[in-house]
Amino acid sequence: MKKIIIATKNKGKAKDFEALFNPLGYDVLTLHDVAEEMDIEETGITFEENALLKATALANHLQTIVIADDSGLEIDALDGRPGIYSARYAGEEKSDDANIDKVLEELENVEEPNRTARFVCAIAIASPTQKTITVRGTCEGVIAKERRGNNGFGYDPIFYVPSENKMMAELSADEKGAISHRGNAIKKLSANLAELLSDK
Numbered sequence: 001m002k003k004i005i006i007a008t009k010n011k012g013k014a015k016d017f018e019a020l021f022n023p024l025g026y027d028v029l030t031l032h033d034v035a036e037e038m039d040i041e042e043t044g045i046t047f048e049e050n051a052l053l054k055a056t057a058l059a060n061h062l063q064t065i066v067i068a069d070d071s072g073l074e075i076d077a078l079d080g081r082p083g084i085y086s087a088r089y090a091g092e093e094k095s096d097d098a099n100i101d102k103v104l105e106e107l108e109n110v111e112e113p114n115r116t117a118r119f120v121c122a123i124a125i126a127s128p129t130q131k132t133i134t135v136r137g138t139c140e141g142v143i144a145k146e147r148r149g150n151n152g153f154g155y156d157p158i159f160y161v162p163s164e165n166k167m168m169a170e171l172s173a174d175e176k177g178a179i180s181h182r183g184n185a186i187k188k189l190s191a192n193l194a195e196l197l198s199d200k
């Protein structure tokens with residue numbers, strides 16, 4: 001299979017990308033496979049800026065085409081927080097469980113229909129020889145009051161997807177990819193994905 005390199009250390013994200021890219025004929029490699037020592041600082045103030053930072057840093061390092069994803073959860077009742085700070089919302093140690101607890105606490109007194117939220121995913125493709133590009137995908141949902149489901153990662157156990165009548169964490173990787181912010185971003189590239197990923 002052809003290989004695609006994703007500038008991520010998040011294993012949940014990598015699984016999502018495998019479900020999206022394996023059917024298209026690509027094996028997924030991550031920072032753990034190609035440059036474990038790299039720690040790319042996310043100093044941007046938008047998802048797109050951070051995705052570009054990550055993709056460009058690794059593309060320059062490896063001198064090949066690289067994809068990066070910067071993503072997060074925007075909760076309307078919290079004015080869009082945690083947003084680009086989703087991974088570290090409850091602290092630097094990046095605990096999905098602590099992040100969920102913090103969100104549930106902050107929304108304790110918020111009732112439907114005011115628990116709406118969306119996942120946002122910016123994907124950047126960087127190459128030593130081509131222009132960089134970014135695309136954005138979103139997925140609308142509602143923050144539940146309790147966790148349900150064991151799949152996915154991050155906030156998936158409390159993200160209710162009305163169109164599926166399930167939590168994101170109750171969907172298989174393929175089902176998630178069909179409706180997720182990450183899947184929707186990739187769909188925007190699909191017409192010229194092969195071209196974008198060939199280092200010509």
Ligand SMILES: O=c1[nH]c(=O)c2ncn([C@@H]3O[C@H](COP(=O)(O)OP(=O)(O)OP(=O)(O)O)[C@@H](O)[C@H]3O)c2[nH]1
Nearest residue numbers: 008009010069070071072073086087153154155156
């Ligand atoms: O329930 C979720 N389902 C998802 O599908 C999803 N996508 C993003 N997120 C949250 O947003 C952070 C990204 O932050 P992020 O883009 O900086 O990634 P990260 O720091 O985890 O890894 P890296 O790719 O930067 O190495 C993640 O950690 C999660 O908290 C998700 N939560």
Ligand SMILES: [Mg+2]
Nearest residue numbers: 010042070087
């Ligand atoms: Mg990160």
